[in-house]
Amino acid sequence: MALSFKNSPFAKKKDSAPAFGGEVSAPEQAATGRQQLKPGIAEYIAGETREFKANLKPYLPGDLVGGSIPHIPGTEDEAVWNAASQACSTEKVHYCYSVDQGRLWYLACPSNSLASNPDSWCPLAAALPGNSEYWDRQTVYIYEQEGAASALRWDPETGRMQVFLGAARTLLPRIQSMDANFVTVNPEVAQMVPWRNRALRTELLSRASARSLLLFGLLLNVIIIAVLVFSYVNMNFIKRDLDTVKRETEEASMKLMMNAANALQSDAIKHMVRVQELLDSLQTVDGTLVRYEVNKGKAEWEALLPTSFQGGVGTIKGEVQPGIEKDGRVRIKGKN
Known part of the structure; x- marks a missing residue:
């Protein structure tokens, strides 16, 4: 079943995706300028850039939850993880979020929901405010995969974000009955939004710290060895001319002894x-x-x-x- 974009303000948008996972031609993909995921600083320090997954598979978790919380700068990950843990009744959660208009908009799911789909991402996250597929809060965002469907909408009365999950044959007619504009998220066009996991991030930072300390220690040892080698070369190959130093030392000693003798002499x-x-x-x-x-x-x-x-x-x-x-x-x- 397809939904119509008739009378929708998004029908003429150049980068809009076709309904319900329709195919996108190569020229259209090139026009979107989709950016590939790149490893962060922690991956470079830990030396894990080769293991970094730049191309994630789209997957719709069956236990997906979503919501919004106030945005406090500097505490985004902690706040989203706390809210997602309470929503999923477990601390082992995967989550993603965006920041818009002073609030954090997030999607989350229990980590065990991704047991059979590692290295994946949820295309519905691209419709969060501030991300590539987001238009406005009057639009309903839909994603369908293997007979399952999900929808993301904002309640017009309360402004709360709502996430709908279910079989496509039952969910899509329900969504179609709503008086709203519809946009289907195409994972081939949308900018990927990777999942975040607090425990995995902590372990990555630990490995990065350990590797940085190891490299610093090796560099320090190299510098110390270089200084020792340089000192050894100076001691064994540089010609020593101590005659002048010996003469000046003797003169200073004699002068000191004379001054001492004069000081001891008294009338x-x-x-x-x-x-x-x-x-x-x-x-x-x-x-x-x-x-x-x-x-x-x-x-x-x-x-x-x-x-x-x-x-x-x-x-x-x-x-x-x-x-x-x-x-x-x-x-x-x-x-x-």
Whole structure:
């Protein structure tokens, strides 16, 4: 049974698909510019681009569900997986979604529904808002495969997305009775929308992380080995000229030793010896040393002697100062 596109605004659309899986000629397929699926960054990092399936088989799951939830940027996969898990009563679900007008529109099915049809996709997903086969919410989107049919429509009163599944002989007459425009999704023309699976994605990211760490470790080891080889070559093949270094080291050592010797040399010992000599000599003549001063390396002293020794005694030789002290002694001033 075929549905008519008479009075439909989509009848003259160049890329519209024929009703109920009709054949599409090669020129029409070329005109649609259908893009092939390409592996993502995770597949490249994990090294699984050869295993990536670019051509998926169209398949209509028997347990297909659909709905919409508010769109929160950055949480799309988590939100759709949570809604799909509750709708399918299992965490092992395959899902796909699109974002349009602040909402996430999704289709999902239990993973075991695809047990006999791996590497497949649901052509009805191409009719989700924002995808290649979507026109507007007043249109009913139909897909038929092997006697089974599905329809995607929006309730005109509530705006909720509805998914219909059933045998083609019973579902199509029911859909045809609706007052709406109809578009049949042709999987040969529609842009493929692959299923997503949270567990498989997590495992893929784990393999990508492990491979990236392995490659980083190998690269680091290569760099370390290259540095060691370069150092070995420098140590064994570069000519060493240490004469200049040896001469400069010896000069610096000698200079350091001289500075250390000069620092250890001090006039304190010499002056202490001189003070002791003065005290010993003055003691023999009942004299007194009253001042010993060192100024800029020169010593100057004063002593009190009895008048009978004013000419000096022993090593005490100096200039007699005028006047007599209160005790009757004279003051002698020396500079040696």
